[in-house]
Amino acid sequence: MIRHDLTQRLQHAIDALVSEGRLPSGLPRAEIADPRDPAHGDFATNFALVASKPAGKNPRELAEMVREAVTDASVFESIDVAGPGFINFRLTPGYIAGWLTPLLAEGEQLAHAAGRDNPSPKRINVEFVSVNPNGPITIGSGRGAAFGSTLCSVLEAAGNTVHREYYINDGVNSEQMRLFAESVKALVEGRPVPDNGYKGDYVQEVASSLTTAGGETVDWFQQQSQALMLKRQHTDLSVFATEFDTWFSEQSLHDRGIVAQDIDELAAKGAADTRPIRNKLKLGKGSVLEDVEIETQAGATEDDGELTPPPSPLPASGEGENATLWLRSTKFGDDQDRVLKRQDGRLTYIASDVAYHKDKFNRPADAEKLITILGPDHHGYIGRLHAVVAALEMAPSNNSDAAPLTELEAKLYDSPADRDACQAALARSKEKLEVVIFQLVRFMKEGKPAPMRKRDGNIYAIIDLVDEIGRTVKPNASKAEQQEVGKDVARFFYLMRSHDTTFDFDLDLAERQSDENPVFYVQYAHARICSVIAKAAEAGLTAESNPSLIDHPKELALIKMIADLPYEVSRAAEDYGVHRLATYAIDLARAYHHFYDACRVIQPEHPELSRARISLCVATRNALRSVFSLLGISAPERMDRETN
RNA sequence: GCGGCUGUAGCUCAGUGGAUAGAGCAUCUGUCUUCGGAACAGAGGGUCGGGGGUUCGAAUCCCUCCAGCCGCGCCA
The missing domain is CATH 1.10.730.10 (Isoleucyl-tRNA Synthetase; Domain 1)
Incomplete structure (x- = not known):
């Protein structure tokens, strides 16, 4: 608030000099910063250094001009030009103290005062956490929960309208969810869980809480067990002060039949097809496209070693019904084409993503911008998501003025118009969808990395962390009080470090030396x-x-x-x-x-x-x-x- | 190979192109007959991984090298 006021005073003074003709127009905006040494004053500006060249004056001369123009005895006790041309401002006690009353007027909503200075508030959909309903929320996802929920609060305080969303990866086609269901089924039926199956205690808990009559199908187990896990995730996240406006089911997209429909639309636009090849990009330094490699799929027809892809843009019925459907994501900057429909006819996760993102953009209170927060293991997913949104955005063009295709482009695009349409769609995609990756957290326990992988039976859940810290800090308090303090400590630990940097979470420190x-x-x-x-x-x-x-x-x-x-x-x-x-x-x-x-x-x-x-x-x-x-x-x- | 992240005090980490690079912990020395000492004051401790470049000015931007973590599936 003080910075804002001072910046305006400074800018007005400069504008006045410009309108008097003493300075040229088009100078950079003035900025207020902290002086390196508090002895220099309360605030400083480097305006004279930055604007020296365009103003055609040496920095100290310019600084002197600004100093005279901005002088106001009720606000500034002193204004000094120092060093190469810094302007240091020392404020009067009366000016600073005068802010106390307006600050009090903001009450406990002081942070939200930021919203008044936001020149372009937006409707933003933020998706975060979004893990499979096949286990509790882990301490790894805890970083996404803490970061995501706080980012939402901050965006809101800054004047935006925020929609918090959790995408439930509950698709029946999911191989992971199928394996989870089979693991639960095996436990219920007293058989050993499958190789690579899920073995944690929570799997046994799910199995124990199911009432079965015998003879239930894997589908039944999948539905029941993922519903139970989802309920637990919801509860655990609530304890962790992380709430969502929407829990969006992937399966609901299939139930509405729109996944198959939406990917067919992509095929009609030329963003997807069934040719039995896949493009892979060979990228050099700085992701510069060096070559396009074509990977031939099994079953492709080859004559004399030359590939002749059958022209079948749509997955026609009858013969070829189960041909692989490819998203030509390489047209949209991804490093390889992605499978939308498998050879056996089942749709992939990315096919759901097509329908999901289309849905997000077409709701009544449509988002102007999507933010998707993903963990460090998903960083290879950014290009894919942008390709998905770009494919949705793409509008076929008939522009005949386009520059001809280069030899390299000809391997990717059908025509110059196709290339331009794809590139324009990708640019729109990057404007509308922002993928934010938070970096790895390594949890150290007794000086060693703590195991937390999902299938080794030794999951470290966020709720375990909260409970452990709470028990140590407040051994005699109620469970709810323990969880509150555990949540406070855990969230603060996660939030102290930039989401964009790797850090070690010292569990022993959080639990034992919480003082x-x-x-x-x-x-x-x-x-x-x-x-x-x-x-x-x-x-x-x-x-x-x-x-x-x-x-x-x-x-x-x-x-x-x-x-x-x-x-x-x-x-x-x-x-x-x-x-x-x-x-x-x-x-x-x-x-x-x-x-x-x-x-x-x-x-x-x-x-x-x-x-x-x-x-x-x-x-x-x-x-x-x-x-x-x-x-x-x-x-x-x-x-x-x-x-x- | 391509990409993401990291390298700053003994340890964990801040740092918006700006002036003499900061904080916490740890170590040492003090304050206090207390409006809550989970506090406050002070000290020691640094080739900002190395080398180039851009700039009036670089921990910050660019290039390069070294070291480390992670990711690149018809899994999600």
Whole structure:
């Protein structure tokens, strides 16, 4: 809020210089930043350095001009030109303290003030977690849940409309789900589970909770067991403060018959066909296309070594009914064509994706933008998803002015118009769908990587992590209280680091040495504030904003920090760096502790000063609650240490 | 081979092209007859993996090399 105001003041001053003809137009926008050294002032700008060349003036001369134009004694205590041309601003205490009242007016929705500065709010569909209903949510998926749910909150606070979506991979054609069902069936019938089958305790739990009469089919087991797993996933995610607006079933697409229909439409457009070949791209440095390799499928007809693909754009009935249907995803930037329909006639997962994405774009409250959050093992999936959306977007073109195909392009495209249509569709796809990959988390237990693979019978579920941390931190509390604190610690651990970087999650640290966890540092600040406010109330003192009494450096630093929350939210919404909000929470807590140490709040002999400082406490508490709410952690009013 | 990520203090990690690179933990020294000490003040600790380049200015952008993790199925 302060940054926004200062940026505007600076920009107005520059605009005035331009309209007076003292500076040329077309200069870069002014930006306000933190000075490297606080001794330089409260804020700084590098405008004179950046604009020096286009303005045709040397940086210091330009800085001097701007300094004079922006001067306002009620706002700036001093403005100095320093070094090569930085402009350092020192704000008056009155100006900073004056922000206390508007900050209080934002209440616990302070983070949402970021929405007012959003020039182009969007309707965004965010899909995350989306694992198979064949096991509990693992600690690996926990990162996706923590990151995804917080990103949604941040995007919302930044003024967008967000739809949270979970895609249930429950297709009857799924080989993994079939194997899961067969594993459960075997356990129920007292047989050993199949090779490579599912062996974890939770499989036994599913088997035990099924009531069977004997003779049930694998289909029945699949339906029953995945329904049970789904229910458990829903519950576990709720405990982990992760909720969804829509749980979308893959199978429902097949039930409506639209998967087969939609892929036929792709075939009609030339985005898919049944020729028994597959294109594979040979890519050089920087993914530059070097060559197109053609992989011949079994059953392809070859004469004299020369391939003659039968011209069958549509999967006709009768003979050839079971021919493989290919998505020609190489036309849309993917590195190889993908199978939509297998040789045995069953549809693949990616076929469902075609119908799923079409559905997402065509709902009544249609999303303008899709964000799909995937785990690190799915990074090869990005090109495929963009190809799927591009194939849907593609509109055949008859443009005859297009440049002729190069030799390489001729291997991929039917005509110049085909190439242009595909490339335009891919560009639209990349605008409308953003795939965000979060990186690997390695869980360390007793100094070694903890096993967490899905089929080794030793799954580490997110709910186990939450429960374990909760039991250690609050051994005497109720289950619900333990789960809350376990959730807080686990979420904060996940969220402290950028989603885009690999990190080690030290389970022993989270479980045993939780005192050292920064989440307690930030929550403690909140509890301390609540305690102070309660104590003040006992002395008959309540909050009353009075900026004229606020002038201590620690008070002013705290106000500046509080006012930065909407700015941090806007930044995080832009680049998805939601981890900075965890860092912000720590910095805000620290600023409060510094203030608390330097400025005594409750002083009955100075009631007006006390009331003013209490109002600063309230503003801090509101800001903490606001950022905690984004992070999905609780704001305890008291924290009583337990020993065990 | 192609792609993604990583390399910053003893450890775990922040860092928006900007000025003398930061925090927590750990180590050491202090504050405190407390509005909650899960706090605060201070100290030591660095060839930002190596080398080139762009720039007035690079931990940050580009190239290259080294080291490590991960992914590239008619699985999902």
